[in-house]
Amino acid sequence: MTAPRLSGGGIIAGKYTVxxxxxxxxxxITYQCVSQSGQEVxxxxxxxxxxxxxxxxxxxxxxxxxxxxxxxxxSAPIIDAGYDQPTLAPFSVTEVLRLxxxxxxxxxxxxxxxxxxxxGLARSLxxxxxxxxxxxxxxxxxxxxxxxxxxxxxxxxxxNLPKAAAPTQEGYVGSAPWIAPEQAQSGSVTxxxxxxxxxxxxxxxxxxxxxxxSCQQTAVTPGxxxxxxxxxxxxxxxxxxxxxxxxxxxLGVPLSPTLDxxxxxxxxxDPNDRYRSIGEFASEMENALTKQQVGQAATMALPMIGDAxxxxxxNMRNPERGHAPLPVTTTGATMALPxxxxxxxxIPPQAMGGMGGQMQQMGGQQMGGQQMQQMGGQQMQMGGQQMGGQQMGxxxxxxxxxSQPNGGWGNDSSQGMGGYGPGRDQGYPxxxxxxxxxxPQTPVPGRSSKIVPVVIGFTAVALLGVIATVFVLQWKxxxxxxxxxxxxxxxxxxxxxxxxxxxxxxxxPPTGTASASASAEEKKIPIKITCIPGCDEIKVAGEKxxxxxxxxxxxxxxxxxxxxxxxxxxxKLEVKDGAPSVAKTFTLKAEQAATPIPTAKTVPxxxxxxxxxxxxxxxxxxxxxxxxxxx
Amino acid sequence: xxxxxLRPCVRALRGPAVLSLFxxxxxxGGASPEPAVASAEPTPPPKKKEKPKPKCETPEENCVxxxxxxxxxxxxxxxxxxxxxxxxxxxEEITLTKGAETGALAMTSFDGGADEAKLRDxxxxxxxxxxxxxxxxxxxxxxxxxxxxxxxxxxxxxxxxKLWQADDAKRGGKxxxxxxxxxxxxxxxxxxxxxxxxxxxEKAAEAISKSLETxxxxxxx
Numbered sequence: 107m108t109a110p111r112l113s114g115g116g117i118i119a120g121k122y123t124v125x126x127x128x129x130x131x132x133x134x135i136t137y138q139c140v141s142q143s144g145q146e147v148x149x150x151x152x153x154x155x156x157x158x159x160x161x162x163x164x165x166x167x168x169x170x171x172x173x174x175x176x177x178x179x180x181s182a183p184i185i186d187a188g189y190d191q192p193t194l195a196p197f198s199v200t201e202v203l204r205l206x207x208x209x210x211x212x213x214x215x216x217x218x219x220x221x222x223x224x225x226g227l228a229r230s231l232x233x234x235x236x237x238x239x240x241x242x243x244x245x246x247x248x249x250x251x252x253x254x255x256x257x258x259x260x261x262x263x264x265x266n267l268p269k270a271a272a273p274t275q276e277g278y279v280g281s282a283p284w285i286a287p288e289q290a291q292s293g294s295v296t297x298x299x300x301x302x303x304x305x306x307x308x309x310x311x312x313x314x315x316x317x318x319x320s321c322q323q324t325a326v327t328p329g330x331x332x333x334x335x336x337x338x339x340x341x342x343x344x345x346x347x348x349x350x351x352x353x354x355x356x357l358g359v360p361l362s363p364t365l366d367x368x369x370x371x372x373x374x375x376d377p378n379d380r381y382r383s384i385g386e387f388a389s390e391m392e393n394a395l396t397k398q399q400v401g402q403a404a405t406m407a408l409p410m411i412g413d414a415x416x417x418x419x420x421n422m423r424n425p426e427r428g429h430a431p432l433p434v435t436t437t438g439a440t441m442a443l444p445x446x447x448x449x450x451x452x453i454p455p456q457a458m459g460g461m462g463g464q465m466q467q468m469g470g471q472q473m474g475g476q477q478m479q480q481m482g483g484q485q486m487q488m489g490g491q492q493m494g495g496q497q498m499g500x501x502x503x504x505x506x507x508x509s510q511p512n513g514g515w516g517n518d519s520s521q522g523m524g525g526y527g528p529g530r531d532q533g534y535p536x537x538x539x540x541x542x543x544x545x546p547q548t549p550v551p552g553r554s555s556k557i558v559p560v561v562i563g564f565t566a567v568a569l570l571g572v573i574a575t576v577f578v579l580q581w582k583x584x585x586x587x588x589x590x591x592x593x594x595x596x597x598x599x600x601x602x603x604x605x606x607x608x609x610x611x612x613x614x615p616p617t618g619t620a621s622a623s624a625s626a627e628e629k630k631i632p633i634k635i636t637c638i639p640g641c642d643e644i645k646v647a648g649e650k651x652x653x654x655x656x657x658x659x660x661x662x663x664x665x666x667x668x669x670x671x672x673x674x675x676x677x678k679l680e681v682k683d684g685a686p687s688v689a690k691t692f693t694l695k696a697e698q699a700a701t702p703i704p705t706a707k708t709v710p711x712x713x714x715x716x717x718x719x720x721x722x723x724x725x726x727x728x729x730x731x732x733x734x735x736x737x
Numbered sequence: 738x739x740x741x742x743l744r745p746c747v748r749a750l751r752g753p754a755v756l757s758l759f760x761x762x763x764x765x766g767g768a769s770p771e772p773a774v775a776s777a778e779p780t781p782p783p784k785k786k787e788k789p790k791p792k793c794e795t796p797e798e799n800c801v802x803x804x805x806x807x808x809x810x811x812x813x814x815x816x817x818x819x820x821x822x823x824x825x826x827x828x829e830e831i832t833l834t835k836g837a838e839t840g841a842l843a844m845t846s847f848d849g850g851a852d853e854a855k856l857r858d859x860x861x862x863x864x865x866x867x868x869x870x871x872x873x874x875x876x877x878x879x880x881x882x883x884x885x886x887x888x889x890x891x892x893x894x895x896x897x898x899k900l901w902q903a904d905d906a907k908r909g910g911k912x913x914x915x916x917x918x919x920x921x922x923x924x925x926x927x928x929x930x931x932x933x934x935x936x937x938x939e940k941a942a943e944a945i946s947k948s949l950e951t952x953x954x955x956x957x958x
Contacts, residue, residue: 164905732914
């Protein structure tokens, strides 16, 4: 089912005359109407099925109330709502905005304008989030901007709700390119989903294009039926994010990589990794912009190295010349994005400038720009020149290999590369910083001495590896005999080191030798195992024991306690040499009683109870009221 | 002594007295008397009149459901076991069962025919009224289930039970969940139930759910 389709002249709720259809989201159709008083209004008519979903209707009411409580000028207030009696379809009415939307402006916004846009969005969305209302459908057609970016008006609060209640292909396809991964997967809509959507809108505003490769054909088609590669989008949504500057470069649109960190964080797959609010995102974007401006000012004072600089901005140059910024890593893992996948025809090996063809990770810390190491091949680095805390670096590197796919960054100076430590970028790598430093660089003699610390570093890592290997082998040897010892009366070799030992000794029967037992006898320590509310059976290393007489030699033991009507528990018992006694207490939990089912005695026929509605299928299901709901 | 004086008289009368007694008995028919046993049997006590089993058709009867109770649903052969210890009334049209708190379940049946949709909506409102449940309201319109798509489906025996739920229903001043159930009996009659469980009483929702699982043909009535 979909929302009722009305033609021009049709009447909604007896008081709104339809002029034209403004948009079709499947479960919701927006009509431009004229009220009885002659006012031009936008009337959203919902699928009648939505009306029967009490939860959605309640959420809609809350959203409308929250919308009307937002600061004046930050959202389009709902001026009427009700039911269209002939169709039983719910509807809501707003004034028709005389402002252009981000989409309808048909232009690229400057980063400064986007920051202003984000601040405006934060004004309404963050406040709505505080009031437990999530927009859930932010997209360029829902954000309207006044002259000089003021005001920023958000419309269509909770537009996702009717679509979720009455899903349609139109609704899904229309919203899809702007929703967060968790929204697409489970319908979960949180403020973090709005942060994600706002980041997509920001990218759209900056570039005039959708962030997703699969949505480039028809990123926004208001009122129409957008067609795009849905499967491709779903795949992109679930994969690692490509730095927005790189994606913009693919589209032939200049975008400063200084914004990558903020955008990447807002576009994180995990909602917990995103900014907590739109305001925070806006601040980070503003900070990044400020740094970029400072960096650009500093860069201009430096002499150019290599070829004459391209008149084009760095990220608008021919990517085949190696200007494409490096793909970056997400938290803890190097992202392998072959440039061949981005640049048609691949990249000529010799043209691959490179500074830090591969991001190195040491001890879980991601290395900043000044720490990027070049692996093999020719190298040129111009480090050490501090520019307001930022470092410049240049270099060439060989063509990327399958194991080293992130080549190609050397032609851009690396302003702003410093300081992107783990605490700063929260796992995001330093973005590439094209600033017009020119064509492929030639190696600078003398800089290769920088390789010394690299060699030392790798030697240290190799040595550590060898030591670790030797340690592991020794440890395995030391624990091997313990596996043969008796579980309850361990031999002297059963030391407290081996958690695994206790596991291994659980299965074989006690086979300790007389001498070993004798030595163990000397060291036995009284053990007291207590259960609350009591135990029927106590097993130590798999063997049932009498708790009153338990004595154990020093070591580590697996304990398992059980009692009828209670959940069994297990745990580790560490018996340390020299201890006068060891005590361990287990608190048992009562087993959950099974739900009684009416028996055949009470109703001889028709008593076979079944449940076809609670198939969890791995989903998270919870009983709410009478019905089990799965997410 | 006077006794000594009378004794010769008695002796003189003894003979004629015995003779006259013999004659009198002979004259009376001479039939032997009934055995003494018959006259010795005790009279049976008057039978006590048993109290009639309550029909549980009016609230005044205060019928309390037990695990063996099978409440009839008017107009159909189906029965259900009301939640234990709940009061139940098998009315002419509607069977109502109520808990000690505000939990309630009302069941009835209606014909599934050409006017089914109309009957269904009417029955729904009627059940809600009898159960004294205030239906949730949105946009100033009372909640009506989306009959085309159930929120959940359960099967009890061969009967498929469709379920709809809504928040914010009210009963007895308490807010809670509204449950609407719809099923068909083997004869094609529709069986509808409207239930209410307060949000703070999980047991009521559980009891009603279990009660609905017992819906089936009755074994005795």
